[in-house]
Amino acid sequence: MSQPFALLSGRAMSDRLKLVVQGLLRPSEIVNAATEAYIISTQDGTSGLDNIPRARSDLPHGRKRVVAVVTHFEPQDGDRGQGCVIVIKMAQGPPSSKHEYSFERAIPITDGFSMSMAQMPSNTVQATGLPRYTQSNSANTAFTLTIAADKAPEAERLTLLTYDSEGLRTTLTECRRCKEISALQAEPQDLSWLAAYIERPSRPAILSSVPPDLRMLQKPVHTLLSPASAGQPGDEAFDMAIIREDWIRRRVRDQLLASTAPRSSLRIRVGTFNVNGKMPTQDLSSWLRDDRIYEQFIPPLKEISPLSLSDLAQSPLSTDTSNDARDSIAAGADDKTRVAEDQGDPDLFVLAFQELDLSAEALLYSTKTVREDAWCAAVFAGLGEKAVLYEKLVSKQLVGMLLLVIVRKRLRESFSDIRSASVGAGIMGMMGNKGATAVRMAYAPTSSEEAASTRPSTLTFVNSHLAAFDEMVDRRNADFHDICKRLLFDTGMTGQEPLAPDDVSSESNPITLNIFETDVLFWMGDLNYRLNLPETDVRYLLSSSGKIRKSNMELLLRFDQLYLAQYMQKAFENFKEHPIRHAPSYRFATDAMADTLGYDTKRKPAWTDRILHTHSAMVDVEQSSYGSHPDISMSDHKPISANFDVRVASLDATAFDKFVQGLWREVGSIEESDEVPRLRVDATFIDFGTFSYRKPSQRSLHVENIGKTPCTYRFIATTLGTNIFPEWLEVDQVSGLLLPGESTDINISTRVDKALATKLNISQTEVTRTLILHTAMGKDHFITAVAKYERTSFANNLSMLARLPGPIRGLKSLNDLLPADHAVTAPREVMRLINWLMTNATNAEGLFLQAGDSKAVDTICECLDTGVEFPFHHPEKEPVVALAFGEVFMRFLEMLPDPVIPVSMFSRCAEVSSKNQAFELLEELPAVNLNVWISTTAILHYFAQQDPVSSRIEQFVAVFTSVLLPDDPTALASPSTSLRGKRAFLRYFIS
Amino acid sequence: MSKQLQFKLVLLGESAVGKSSLVLRFVKDQFDDYRESTIGAAFLTQTVTLEDQTTVKFEIWDTAGQERYKSLAPMYYRNANCAVVVYDITQSASLEKARSWIRELQRQADPSIIIALCGNKADLSARRQVSQEEAKKYADEEGLMWGETSAKSGEGVQEIFAAIAKKLPQNTPASARAGGRAGPSGRTGVDLNKQAAGAPGQDEPCNC
Secondary structure, eight states, rough: OOOOHSSSSHHHHHHHHHHHHHHOOTTEEEEEEEEEEEEEETTOTOOOSSSSSSSGGGGGGGGGGEEEEEOOOOGGGGOEEEEEEEEEEEEESSSSSSTTTEEEEEEEEEOOOEEEEEEHHHHHHHTTOOOOOOOOOGGGGGEEEESSSSSSSTTTTEEEOOOHHHHHHHHHHHHHHHHHHHOOOSOOOOGGGGHHSSSSSSSOGSSSSSOOBHHHSSSOGGSSSOOOOBOOOOHHHHHHHHHHHHHHHHHHHIITTTOOOOOEEEEEEEEEOOOOTOOOOOOOOOHHHHHOSSTTTTTOOOSSOOOOHHHHHHHHTHHHHHHHHHHHHHHHHHHHHHOOOOOTTTTTEEEEESOOOOOOHHHOOHHHHHHHHHHHHHHHHGGGGGGGEEEEEEEEEEETTTEEEEEGGGGGGGGGEEEEEEEEEEEGGGGEEEEEEEEEEEOOOOOOSSSOOOOOOEEEEEEOOOSGGGGGGHHHHHHHHHHHHEEEEEEEESSSSSOOOTTTGGGSEEEEEEESSEEEEEEEEEEOOSSSSSSHHHHHHHHHOOGGHHHHHHHHHHTTTTHHEEEEEEEEHHHHOOOOOOOOOBBBOOOBBBOTSSBBBSSSBBEEEEEEEEEEETTEEEHHHHHHOOOOOSSOOOOOOEEEEEEEEOOBHHHHHHHHHHHHHHHTTTGGGOOOEEEESOOSSSEEEEESSOOOOEEEEEEESSSOOOOOEEBBSSTTSSSSSSSTTEESEEEEEOOOOOOOEEEEOOOOOHHHHHHHHOSSSSEEEEEEEEESSOEEEEEEEEEEEEOOOOOHHHHHHHSSSOOOOGOOOOOSOGGGGGGGGGOOHHHHHHHHHHOOOOOOOTTTTOOOOOOOOHHHHHHHOOOOOOOOSGGGGOOHHHHHHHHHHHOOOOOOOOOOOHHHHHHHHHHHHHHHHHHHHTSSOHHHHHHHHHHHHHHHHHHHHHOOOHHHHHHHHHHHHHHSSSTTTTTTSSOSOHHHHHHHHHHHHHO | OOOEEEEEEEEEEEETTSSSHHHHHHHHSOOOEEEEEEEEEEEEEEEEEEEHHHHHEEEEEEEOOOOGGGGHHHHHHOOOOOEEEEETTEEEHHHHHHHHHHHHHHHHHTTOOOEEEEEEEEGGGGGGOHHHHHHHHHHHTTEEEEEEEOTTTTTTHHHHHHHHHHHHHHOOHHHHHOOTTTOOGGGGGHHHHHHHHHOOTSSSSOOO
């Protein structure tokens, strides 16, 4: 594994090592030299090699170290700094992650420090068993390097062996230089900075100044572990490191963050606006300042507030007011007090623009300033009298995409380490007509005490414009992943010079940060996701009004491609989006081309403009608004805004370090312990009793660490590649860590979804499985789980229900089913529900539209499964019971594995144009399905007739179309069967 | 430098014949009169040094003997280099069970697996139900190693493991033999250091 290093020339190797080591250090320390060496003795001799190995290849890897000369700079030190030799233990090969190293020694270069080298003479080589070299080859000449911290004889002394003469030479030179600097210093040096490198053997990743990748944090820990199964424990050291890191994070979250009272809240207003190449000609204040959330799903206003010249006249766009603004800045604090700061005002505005410039030249030349300045000025104008409180913090433009960040002046100093990045994803995957721009910054709430430094949190904002057109959804998803991969922030640290010519990967190897290495990530822009419904359906649902408008809009959102991409884990996984309550923001047209709502007749309306976010457990994010601003009509898109409250714990950086160090002392070296890890489980056999679709059964397993060493555990599968748990069981902790004496309760519960119920209803009801709980470096515990499944009338095919000899709970074996020619004409369960409703529910207000009492629902389901009489003797006095029957009936239909009318007939249903045609289609149905369809539509017809409310039919049609002729929005390939057509089909039977 | 070899060893046999006690004696030189039944599979390691200074590290999987867990046993003897099938000399039924384990191993385990038949509880020879001749004869017929042990007194324990160590192929690199990723591979480097430092109580050659 040391091959890649060995191939490099001496110079290149030490440069590369320097780069690697620099990545491990805090920014206040700079690497001057680094060389690879093998530790051969320390002063007390406990870990010395008994004999020096015969050949370089025999040197045990465990002894490999990197010796680095490092200088620490304090701001007041100027360019002198304090030197130190750090000995780092590296994992196998060049470190690929930050976990794989530990700081072993840190020896300050002070007056008493000494470092000496000696070439191992050939007779010594022979005497100690080192190889004899036939030719003088500098790469194979061995040197010893002895480092002493002090002149005193009892001082720490370290001897290492190295073959890297070049690296050794620079190491010695740098040490000498540091020592000279040290000698010049009059007063004793403050060496407290060394604590970061000597307090414990290595550092947990959580102490890194770069937040870990959110995508890793969001994955369940057990999915990150190495593959393992019974008798094949996998890579135990790797697994322990992963579980430990997670354990530390949990402790920090549960013990430190939870108990940290002062939380600093940052109010952020995020906006996105595709301006369609227009210059700002309208007042933007509603987008920037309006928190009023419009009536749910109100249709967009039509040109209510057109271009307002009087507003613009007051804005900094005119010379007068911009002078005012400048004056007020110059006037300083006095003037600021004139404008009242409001607690509710955002601390940060993050505004994303797309299509700032549609001209062809914009693709080729940067026309940056003109349009950016115009929009920036329009934004400040929109802030009105508050404008003087803000200033531009940073912006990043790529062709038409501009990300603009404006900060409350008072908080300017809280932001640091501001970086920006951009990436093109448009034509040929590179041009900037599509793509993303991003900004990243550290935010540390300024504390009252000057001395205490607060641990900063990292905020990242991405503005993206993804591929257009309805059918390009795959391209949009690909754009997302492409941007995630290629949108990188430069840290300014790079490989200083090209390394070995044969090492292609290392050529100019800048150290970059990705957008997920952050505490909170906001992603906004014109994501261009459309609706997977035929255009007529979209306009039909959008134009609905009254009672069914809300449910129609919610139905429409179910076909949103972004929602589906998230649901199907194709893009924007783990991103959160506030529920949408505004009308689609795209695409608007002027009179002649517009429909009655103002949408362009040539394009399907869609929610193209979106704001999403994701964050780590180190911060809380609360969204208080999400809406569009229909009054701003200059573009074919409406601007979107969202208000966020980002709460970060005001953690003192030193206290945080100390807390983590404390945890690290307990668990930092568990993999090196000689103790056998021992867990005790309180049960090896768990009987879950009975469980059913509605009634899960839960048990807990008590696990205790009875050993002397911290212990990690994980459930493993019986064989590689199979599921750890059977599909009917779930466990709340798949892996974990326990300190000696600690214990935990692992909750294990049964779970049944619709698909599993369908399967279990026609299987053996006794289920059993032995779970394997593996202790790292120790035992596999077997825990046998047994349970009995209770069959349910729900989630069965109608044909199967019709062949039941009695209640389904009583079915012993599938052999007891009636022969097909003896099947009943309609399932008993359906007829029981319909009979009850017809007899007792005719006056029930809200039937099929309101939820029923959940206890009554359970009772009804139980009676259906067991055949027991319904226990409701005076239903007329209990309207909630009627609602419960309505709910059970709808649920029954919804849970059918195959709808009453087969999915394959849906498109023909949607095309019928008369009542007769509709009834003709039914002739193709099996008798049982036909009977269920006729009885169901008959009672709907009956109840609709009874109801004095005239719109009842439409409500029933809307609700029961989703139940009887359900859509599968996940079938992304083509827009679903016309929803409007399906509703018309059902209407023929009900009205 | 001496050779280091690493092998996977699995213990099989009826419940309560003393598999875990045998391992405890071998690894820690201890004995408990009352041990709980093993529910699962315990993992331990022990190193034996041969006369030629070759060290043989056993990665031992001590499996549950109860019938309920029989279906999981193949996961543990898969890739095993050697198996110790244990019976109780005071229970003739346990030899029958051992025979069935041996048949299963011969049918399903790696064909090169070395199988040792081990009659435990030799300290209870007064209640012997399985004669040495019977067991030995069976072992010879099947080409197995055989020995009697007492986990309680320690008699024969080191010997049987040392004999297995000697019989294992000495010229194959450990990594190729040990069946892929068997055992916590992350510790190899650490162990090496410990041996160099001469950890007490470990690595003593057996006196056979």
